[in-house]
Amino acid sequence: MDQQRATPTEGTPTEGTPTQEAPTQDRPAAGRVVVVTGAGRGLGRAHALAFARAGARVVVNDLGVALDGAGGTALSAETPAGQVAAEIRAMGGEAAVSTDDVADSQGAARLVRTALEHFGGLDTLVNNAGYLRDRMLVNLEEDDWDAVVRVHLKGHFLTMKHAAGYWRAESKAGRTRRARIVNTSSGAGLLGAVGQGNYAAAKAGVAALTLVAAAEFGRYGVQVNAVAPAARTRMTERTFAARMAAPADGSFDAMAPENVSPLVVHLGSDACEGVTGRVFEAEGGRITLMDGWRRGAHIDKGARWEPAELAAPLQGLLHRSPDPEPVYGAG
Template identity: 60%
Template structure:
């Protein structure tokens, strides 16, 4: 198998189903050796007896690729480290980390429990940090030893994290955090030869079927815009050997549409050169808001009602 990832070694988390599965298969088609990670849980977080990661490994091997399964909980710091070591011990190196694992606990903010909040933040945000932390240490050590990597990290944010999504406070907060983590990691790891980007995919997965219902159904004919495989070629390009100038970006992918997200930027400003008082500060802020770009509406939101006078 040859392609833009020929000879490279990748870890894909949450790769037993959905987006992660398609990422692992596409990376293998492009020539990468793949560690297929999947904790194998139900949507309710219950660990299942058998892992779909092994099926993905067999599919890759059946077409001449090379892959191994991994069952780590990526939000467990020690298990994440062992997963990184497995890639290096098995294939001799690590070039690509695709952080994809996650689940949802959709609920309106006032009904969200502490456990639901903690579990979503843990699997998404810590589940990105822990593998990235261990992979970064490996790449830093390689660079210090004179073997500067040509490494790639592809994180998974979401439109929910970039624009917000009603009923998904915990998920939106975690995905916004991942976008911020991506920006920082891109700058901190550049000196070690690592490029860090994120995707914000829209696709039909176990997580989205309940939320979108019939809107996510497979069409009887024509282009299936919600198939998760639509996202994976962009992941493969970011992971490959021709994307070395791209870092610190968030790329939204939906069907055949690619959009470069433009996040927080400094807008209009007013510097008084001294401490504001509350009244003059309010007048200044109102004037600046009139000159600023309004934020995009939150997904699923009705117009915010006017404040009572």
């Protein structure tokens, strides 16, 4: 792709013509243009295919890298993104391919531009791209920290920035879109995970970033939510091999990534109205609204505390409060 393309953040003209197909119960995303990052495999692939079945035109984004982020391939039909786009077209849907790096500002801008050029607009952004470099904190190298935080957290920021720039321009021009963003957090980010300090920190940041984006982008017609999926992917099937294995008896496969996609499609569609700034955990057939940090029991002296005074009051405060959820892999 041309590295010098203008960013779309201030109403860049587009070449496509948006479809007028109306959503139905069977095709709730009909008429929508959807970008899914990290869509070459696992959860992202499941989301892209689910949106296509729901009637959306999909930009399939994937760098085609290894589990640790190494490698990557050029734009072609043989890349993971190209293969998923081919699957969508084979089912009668419409798809475009992006191999842009979402954690690079120009790459994120080109990704949005791809939707505008191919399909004439953008309605839903699904941030899913990521990879792992797991280590205990004392063994975690700075490069492994930076790489994971970059793709998960910075990658969410940059794609949202450029997509929201387009939606802001549309709103200013009197064409406010019913836009949606679905971010991907993780139980590791919400509860912590031993051996995944970099990943947990990045995913916790995604949850907080979701709250901020929901508050800032609402004026442009954008709803922003996040999912914390539990599913079998390249990032989980080895770390949690026993839990993630498909059942041998053919019973319900609770860890299949396709189980998470209906929630993502709903959050990314017109049917989801008035829901923003929320984080949902999705596992199998269970969807849980995550409460996040909330103010609980408190103590107030009405003056400055001395360190020596705090032992008993803090123990009382903890006694009156529920125990925290356990960190994954602890104990």
